[in-house]
Amino acid sequence: MARVPPTKPRKNALQARSRATVDALLEATARILVREGFEKTSTNRIAEIAGVSVGSLYQYFPSKEALVAAVIERHNDEIMKVVRAAFVEVTDMPIEKAVRRLVTVAIEAHHIDPDLHRILAEQIPRIGQLKDVEASNREVHALVRAYLERHRKEMRKIDPDIATFICVSAIEAVAHNTVLNGAEMLTEKMVKVLVDETTRLVVGYLR
Amino acid sequence: MARVPPTKPRKNALQARSRATVDALLEATARILVREGFEKTSTNRIAEIAGVSVGSLYQYFPSKEALVAAVIERHNDEIMKVVRAAFVEVTDMPIEKAVRRLVTVAIEAHHIDPDLHRILAEQIPRIGQLKDVEASNREVHALVRAYLERHRKEMRKIDPDIATFICVSAIEAVAHNTVLNGAEMLTEKMVKVLVDETTRLVVGYLR
Amino acid sequence: MARVPPTKPRKNALQARSRATVDALLEATARILVREGFEKTSTNRIAEIAGVSVGSLYQYFPSKEALVAAVIERHNDEIMKVVRAAFVEVTDMPIEKAVRRLVTVAIEAHHIDPDLHRILAEQIPRIGQLKDVEASNREVHALVRAYLERHRKEMRKIDPDIATFICVSAIEAVAHNTVLNGAEMLTEKMVKVLVDETTRLVVGYLR
Amino acid sequence: MARVPPTKPRKNALQARSRATVDALLEATARILVREGFEKTSTNRIAEIAGVSVGSLYQYFPSKEALVAAVIERHNDEIMKVVRAAFVEVTDMPIEKAVRRLVTVAIEAHHIDPDLHRILAEQIPRIGQLKDVEASNREVHALVRAYLERHRKEMRKIDPDIATFICVSAIEAVAHNTVLNGAEMLTEKMVKVLVDETTRLVVGYLR
DNA sequence: AATGAATGAGGATTCATTCAT
DNA sequence: CATGAATGAATCCTCATTCAT
Numbered sequence: 053m054a055r056v057p058p059t060k061p062r063k064n065a066l067q068a069r070s071r072a073t074v075d076a077l078l079e080a081t082a083r084i085l086v087r088e089g090f091e092k093t094s095t096n097r098i099a100e101i102a103g104v105s106v107g108s109l110y111q112y113f114p115s116k117e118a119l120v121a122a123v124i125e126r127h128n129d130e131i132m133k134v135v136r137a138a139f140v141e142v143t144d145m146p147i148e149k150a151v152r153r154l155v156t157v158a159i160e161a162h163h164i165d166p167d168l169h170r171i172l173a174e175q176i177p178r179i180g181q182l183k184d185v186e187a188s189n190r191e192v193h194a195l196v197r198a199y200l201e202r203h204r205k206e207m208r209k210i211d212p213d214i215a216t217f218i219c220v221s222a223i224e225a226v227a228h229n230t231v232l233n234g235a236e237m238l239t240e241k242m243v244k245v246l247v248d249e250t251t252r253l254v255v256g257y258l259r
Numbered sequence: 260m261a262r263v264p265p266t267k268p269r270k271n272a273l274q275a276r277s278r279a280t281v282d283a284l285l286e287a288t289a290r291i292l293v294r295e296g297f298e299k300t301s302t303n304r305i306a307e308i309a310g311v312s313v314g315s316l317y318q319y320f321p322s323k324e325a326l327v328a329a330v331i332e333r334h335n336d337e338i339m340k341v342v343r344a345a346f347v348e349v350t351d352m353p354i355e356k357a358v359r360r361l362v363t364v365a366i367e368a369h370h371i372d373p374d375l376h377r378i379l380a381e382q383i384p385r386i387g388q389l390k391d392v393e394a395s396n397r398e399v400h401a402l403v404r405a406y407l408e409r410h411r412k413e414m415r416k417i418d419p420d421i422a423t424f425i426c427v428s429a430i431e432a433v434a435h436n437t438v439l440n441g442a443e444m445l446t447e448k449m450v451k452v453l454v455d456e457t458t459r460l461v462v463g464y465l466r
Numbered sequence: 467m468a469r470v471p472p473t474k475p476r477k478n479a480l481q482a483r484s485r486a487t488v489d490a491l492l493e494a495t496a497r498i499l500v501r502e503g504f505e506k507t508s509t510n511r512i513a514e515i516a517g518v519s520v521g522s523l524y525q526y527f528p529s530k531e532a533l534v535a536a537v538i539e540r541h542n543d544e545i546m547k548v549v550r551a552a553f554v555e556v557t558d559m560p561i562e563k564a565v566r567r568l569v570t571v572a573i574e575a576h577h578i579d580p581d582l583h584r585i586l587a588e589q590i591p592r593i594g595q596l597k598d599v600e601a602s603n604r605e606v607h608a609l610v611r612a613y614l615e616r617h618r619k620e621m622r623k624i625d626p627d628i629a630t631f632i633c634v635s636a637i638e639a640v641a642h643n644t645v646l647n648g649a650e651m652l653t654e655k656m657v658k659v660l661v662d663e664t665t666r667l668v669v670g671y672l673r
Numbered sequence: 674m675a676r677v678p679p680t681k682p683r684k685n686a687l688q689a690r691s692r693a694t695v696d697a698l699l700e701a702t703a704r705i706l707v708r709e710g711f712e713k714t715s716t717n718r719i720a721e722i723a724g725v726s727v728g729s730l731y732q733y734f735p736s737k738e739a740l741v742a743a744v745i746e747r748h749n750d751e752i753m754k755v756v757r758a759a760f761v762e763v764t765d766m767p768i769e770k771a772v773r774r775l776v777t778v779a780i781e782a783h784h785i786d787p788d789l790h791r792i793l794a795e796q797i798p799r800i801g802q803l804k805d806v807e808a809s810n811r812e813v814h815a816l817v818r819a820y821l822e823r824h825r826k827e828m829r830k831i832d833p834d835i836a837t838f839i840c841v842s843a844i845e846a847v848a849h850n851t852v853l854n855g856a857e858m859l860t861e862k863m864v865k866v867l868v869d870e871t872t873r874l875v876v877g878y879l880r
Numbered sequence: 881a882a883t884g885a886a887t888g889a890g891g892a893t894t895c896a897t898t899c900a901t
Numbered sequence: 902c903a904t905g906a907a908t909g910a911a912t913c914c915t916c917a918t919t920c921a922t
Contacts, residue, residue, distance in 0.1 A: 069881090070881095094915080094916055094917075095916075095917060095918080096884095096916070096917085097916095099884095104882085105882060105883045105884055106884070106917090106918080106919095107881090107882060107883050107884065107919085107920085108881080108882055110917090110918070110919080111881070111882075115917080115918085116916090116917065116918095174381055211452075214452060214453075214456055215456075217433075218433065218456050218457065221429070221432040221433050221435075221436045222428070222429045222432060222433075222460060224432065225428040225429060225431065225432030225435075226428050226429075228432075229424070229428050245418075245421060246421075249421055249422075249425050249464075250425065252464060253425055253429060253460065253461075253463075253464040254460075256460075256463040257456075257459060257460040257463050257464070276906070276907095277906075280906080280907085301890080301892080302891075303890090303891070303892080304891095306909095311907080311908095312907060312908045312909055313892090313894095313908085313909070314893095314894085314895080314907065314908050314909065315906075315907055316893095317892090317894075318905095318906070321893095322892080322893085323891090323892070323893095483885070483886090487885080487886085508912060508913080509912080509913060509914075510911095510912075510913080518886080519887045519888055520887085520888070520913090520915095521885095521886065521887055521914095521915080521916080522885075522886055522887075524913090524914065524915075525884095525885070528914095529914085530912095530913075530914095588795055625866075628866060628867075628870055631850070632847065632870050632874055635846040635847050635849075635850045636842070636843045636846060636874060639842040639843060639845060639846030639849075640838075640839065640842050640843075642846075643838070659832075659835060660835075663835055663836075663839050663878075664839065666878060667839055667843060667874065667875075667878040668874075670874075670877035670878050671870075671873060671874040671877050671878070690902095691902095715895055715896075716895075716896060716897080717896085717905095718895095720905095725903085725904095726903060726904045726905055727896090727897080727898095727904085727905070728898085728899085728902090728904050729902080729903055729904075731897070731898080732902075732903080736896080736897085737896065737897095
């Protein structure tokens, strides 16, 4: 059995100073991750950039992986906040409007710190099972499924699990590929076209 | 400027013995990659598993990355062979039949050595720009686009680039997520359902 | 463009413990250099002899060359201290007495750790331009030149740069060849003869 | 006792083809030595540049050092040819004229392939005792000594060994430093001045 | 709590040399 | 004789982690 590094943060960092240190560490990790890549992200360098000693780093995080996991978690939380809000907003909307909104949010969410997003996407498999990310995935599926069941009447007859899988895959794929293909130079018009088309793709499928 | 390790193979290994060595190295790399992950894939270990000395490894590959790049290339070639054949087969089929065939092939192609596929998918960004993979992406886009233009009359009016982007994203997403979600325990029935649904998704969008 | 290893020390080692480590490393390097030669001087061996881990070595020196450079520098400093003192002492002496003193000091200076001196002399070109050594060379030239100008009246008319070049070359050559030819078995009497003759050579030339 | 690599050439290479191979190897070694330095001079690279297989290299030279030794020897021979001729020419000349001629020749000899000369000068100590070079040194001393004894009457009373040591040192030093200090940009006028001055230095000393 | 010096296993890579063909 | 593929010991260097202060 391969030895897997521990990934849970060491303390809850309730104190203010601790909190600041932890933040600095996460910030530093994210920055280095983006600028240098995972291989070159060393704990010594993270500590240095965070303006903290390595010793302190290990006071709060038991391993390099724990640090990266925490960064992933933080990023994931940000995205999920946006996503959850969207689902609240969308609950009672008719399919077409709802899908349009969700697609828009999906693309927006993928554009929160897109460089970091890209790097993290690569690292997630490496860090072992991120409970957090998996949970988020499941949550998204649940939310979509719930919406679909609630709006069953607007749709053709269709297995809700399959439909969820297909819809989530399609929307995520567009959002994901959009980040990859030069996230920066994305004009508003192009986003609109993408949203229109993806909405059509999904709605057409559900009806 | 980040220093990137060289990724071009060193010799072309025309002789039989050389060819065998190279093959053994690629096989070993693939196996270790799958079983231990990229970080733990060391050149010494690769050489050992390949039953070859490290020196020989470096005779043919200038770096660890070059080795991984070659494995990626090989895997990519296999996939592309299948994909190209599918497009030939599909050229004159009507949309519905063609999409169904292409979706099927996409899922099949992602299941050629699915564990390796998963690992490689993660490594591709790390290895720098793989000319090969990018070229394949472009080729797939071109093939889809060509098909769509040829069958324009069966479809609603639609920008061919956008349509290509959407279709490729959707099909790939399903295929990709299918590998990730336990490729092994995929029943024939489930595949059929997935193919049906994805076909519906795409065809519905194009019509 | 040939890649040249970095040669600047990494930290200034202000703390006492650091200082001790650095000293041990330099000492070890010097010893191995003398006993085994440059090629066989490996960083692992240096660390071992210094009673320190390789990691610590690289905490203070970015490369093997940096270590050797530091040893050269240290040796150079020792020599220059003696040489500078000699020039102070000599400023107002008449030519004959001054030259005699300088020749004596040159030979003595070359005999500070003569084995190390020999090895280092070989390595200096290999380590790239040692700012330090070049600076010392220039300084010696400047000191000689200054002396000659100050004592112009005791000498025939002569271009000071040429004279400096000739005098430095001659004195250094004798000192250098003396170390090479079995530094150990050098009797006092022989040294006296050498000093006498070299003094005569130089003074004869200047008058 | 340190293991020293063998330095004697393996065969006498009487055959024409052999001769050509050996020449190509020596030429290649010299070129790489000059262009890349000793560390980077590998036997594989030498063979490649020489257009010969490594195997063949080892047919003629038992080790890398043997190869370098042979290059040194060849260079040394060239220099010694010139030097010996000079001594023949000079035998019956009066001191002043003779010294002037010898100094000129010394400078010229140091400028036969000066880049190679520089590199070799560094390597000679590393290659262990080069019988050849030592012999040449002794021969030069003997030639000088012989000349001095023959012309004793033109000189003051002086121990011939000491005188030889001093003269050889002085002349070599000037020649050596001249190569080191930018051999390339040496004008004829500067050479003349150097010769004049060095001659004066040495003759002044002997008289 | 914080510090940062020290650790040392481990990994990538080179290169002189051999030897089967 | 020539070839060049194969060898593998040896080397440099990194970096996660610990622990005395």
